Amino acid sequence: MNAPRSHSKTLFEKIFDRHVIVTRESGDALLFIDRQLIHDLHYRSFEELQAVGRTIRYPDQLFATPDHSVPTTAKKLTDIPQGEMRDTVAGLQEAAERIGFTHFDMTDPRHGIVHVVGPEQGITLPGLTLVCGDSHTSTHGALGCLSFGIGSTEVKHVLATQTLWQRKPRSMRITVDGTLGLGLSAKDIILTIIRHIGAAGGTGYAIEYAGSAIRQLSIEGRMTISNMTIEAGARFGIIAPDDKTLEYVYGRPYAPTDEKWEEAMAYWRLLPSDDTAVFDKEININAAAIEPTVTWGNSPQFCVGISDVIPDPASEADLATRANMESALTYMDLLPGTPVNKIDIDRVFIGSCTNSRIEDLRQAAEVFKGRSVVVPTLVVPGSGLVKSEAEREGLDRIFINAGAQWREPGCSMCVAINGDVLSPGQRCASTSNRNFQGRQGMGSRTHLVSPAMAAAAAVTGRFTDSRRLSS
Amino acid sequence: MQPFRRFSAVAVPIDIPNCDTDQIIPARFLRRAKDDPAYARFLLHDLRFHADDTETSFIFNQIPYTNAQILVCDINWGCGSSREAAVNALMANHIRAVIAPTFGDIHYSNCIKNGLLPVRLSAANCNHIRIQLHESPGASITIDLDKQAVSGPDRKGYMFDIDPMDKIRLLHGLDDISMTLEHQAEIEAFERDYRKKNRWIF
Numbered sequence: 001m002n003a004p005r006s007h008s009k010t011l012f013e014k015i016f017d018r019h020v021i022v023t024r025e026s027g028d029a030l031l032f033i034d035r036q037l038i039h040d041l042h043y044r045s046f047e048e049l050q051a052v053g054r055t056i057r058y059p060d061q062l063f064a065t066p067d068h069s070v071p072t073t074a075k076k077l078t079d080i081p082q083g084e085m086r087d088t089v090a091g092l093q094e095a096a097e098r099i100g101f102t103h104f105d106m107t108d109p110r111h112g113i114v115h116v117v118g119p120e121q122g123i124t125l126p127g128l129t130l131v132c133g134d135s136h137t138s139t140h141g142a143l144g145c146l147s148f149g150i151g152s153t154e155v156k157h158v159l160a161t162q163t164l165w166q167r168k169p170r171s172m173r174i175t176v177d178g179t180l181g182l183g184l185s186a187k188d189i190i191l192t193i194i195r196h197i198g199a200a201g202g203t204g205y206a207i208e209y210a211g212s213a214i215r216q217l218s219i220e221g222r223m224t225i226s227n228m229t230i231e232a233g234a235r236f237g238i239i240a241p242d243d244k245t246l247e248y249v250y251g252r253p254y255a256p257t258d259e260k261w262e263e264a265m266a267y268w269r270l271l272p273s274d275d276t277a278v279f280d281k282e283i284n285i286n287a288a289a290i291e292p293t294v295t296w297g298n299s300p301q302f303c304v305g306i307s308d309v310i311p312d313p314a315s316e317a318d319l320a321t322r323a324n325m326e327s328a329l330t331y332m333d334l335l336p337g338t339p340v341n342k343i344d345i346d347r348v349f350i351g352s353c354t355n356s357r358i359e360d361l362r363q364a365a366e367v368f369k370g371r372s373v374v375v376p377t378l379v380v381p382g383s384g385l386v387k388s389e390a391e392r393e394g395l396d397r398i399f400i401n402a403g404a405q406w407r408e409p410g411c412s413m414c415v416a417i418n419g420d421v422l423s424p425g426q427r428c429a430s431t432s433n434r435n436f437q438g439r440q441g442m443g444s445r446t447h448l449v450s451p452a453m454a455a456a457a458a459v460t461g462r463f464t465d466s467r468r469l470s471s
Numbered sequence: 472m473q474p475f476r477r478f479s480a481v482a483v484p485i486d487i488p489n490c491d492t493d494q495i496i497p498a499r500f501l502r503r504a505k506d507d508p509a510y511a512r513f514l515l516h517d518l519r520f521h522a523d524d525t526e527t528s529f530i531f532n533q534i535p536y537t538n539a540q541i542l543v544c545d546i547n548w549g550c551g552s553s554r555e556a557a558v559n560a561l562m563a564n565h566i567r568a569v570i571a572p573t574f575g576d577i578h579y580s581n582c583i584k585n586g587l588l589p590v591r592l593s594a595a596n597c598n599h600i601r602i603q604l605h606e607s608p609g610a611s612i613t614i615d616l617d618k619q620a621v622s623g624p625d626r627k628g629y630m631f632d633i634d635p636m637d638k639i640r641l642l643h644g645l646d647d648i649s650m651t652l653e654h655q656a657e658i659e660a661f662e663r664d665y666r667k668k669n670r671w672i673f
Binding site: 084135151230263416437438 | 488489491493494497498499501502503504517522545546547550551552553554555558573574575576577578580581584585594598634635636647648651652654657658661662665669670671672673
């Protein structure tokens, strides 16, 4: 499949090749996995491995925190109502105590969404291979880490062997050049990219993001980009480490120090793709043309700018896409030609591994300041540390004074299995990553937006260009 | 793991592009054990059942498609969440193969790891087969993994590609961990060297 290449390599290849233990004739490579993150939904993995007589090979390289099943009103295990939610969180905790891996439990200030906690603690580092049984593991690619989501059989494989079989994916570079307009964010960039390449556009590829607009983003903004890579079909969304990355990583609890830091730096400096590296596919996006973006369908590829109208399926030439659009409009209860800023919403959710970091909360707070919500609004920080930082900065007061609810960290209404759920038919402006049918509860209607756009929707009751409201 | 060699069964067309794993199994069932007797019902649950638990007219509920053990789907089948429960729900319904133009990468891999065969055929061929299945309810499809061939309801042959190692896994029903441990000596040698050269990681 791959044409013969020169010796120049991409960022992805450099990390991949360094972790290859053996390669089979078929091209399958057995990779060494540096770190695994694990959340509550995988707690059964440990007893399943034990049942077949296998042990955990490197408990020291395993980091756990419960996020999917944690109610955002609960501060400790016994606050969770009895039943499968509590059993799941307790199951992970018991495994951690029995086996002895690191576990940030609900009472630990470091607790939170696994993809927020990993980078925050310096568990995620450039040049590592990192896996987690969650598709949004692509998030960690923002730090130049080869990270990817895996299924539960693969989770157990890594637990037992610290390795994983992989075929090297094809390579795609998405270059975002130009200056992003004032008041726009990484969320608008990634939604625009997905709209451009399609929900399956990245399938079979590892994506590298490059270009001046990506370089200009903060590390947190880059995480939003890498996070939603999976919504374009690609498991990997990697960004070359630069000075911002090193500054971000330095001094974090699990990051190397002293001599080890110097050793790591020597490796990290060599990571960016060689100038002559060849990608199987190149995509270019102009950041200056990006608008605040809102999804209208049940795939993140179905999105438009805030000043646009809901598209008309009749103008779509491809019959299958037309049918897909029609069924999405029916489910979403929307009519073609409706201006996006005339769509009323019922609820707002600000949170998730896409947009629950401190910068996201600051962007939302800018809009909330001095205003009041007109629909029920949930603000859920990504971790205990994000929460305490927000409180130190007084953001919690801004949210609460605006009438929003300020909760405990977790996945919350992104996956909606912790009690935070929409009622059938409710329309939500959400900073999460998936607008699939039923994603936020049976019959729920999700529109994906940036934190500023979610806040603007919360205070006006409909989609509103947040740039008009920022103070 | 059950080996997959040659398999014939009734097939059902699922005409949903970008059918994500949230549709294949809604998240609220993810905490259930895969041997839960109710598991078969979780497959495509919200498409198959109304809120009051009565059946919808979704095609998988209609006789003779209820006997289907092969799905023929549209583009980007199984995109989205990495949940292996999507495969568990298929298996609880005795589905042994899914044919689609493209699959979500993680779902594809999860199928392989459980001995469920994902077959990639072109969008035109998938579409053609789905039309035949609508026109001849209860029609069978045969898949021969060794020959990498699908025989459609009209007995026309369609060849498909599969990674050679995935093919061996499925043909012999191999468990990944035991396969990996065949390389134990190489793993240990790699680790010794790697740990020495990368002290900053450990």
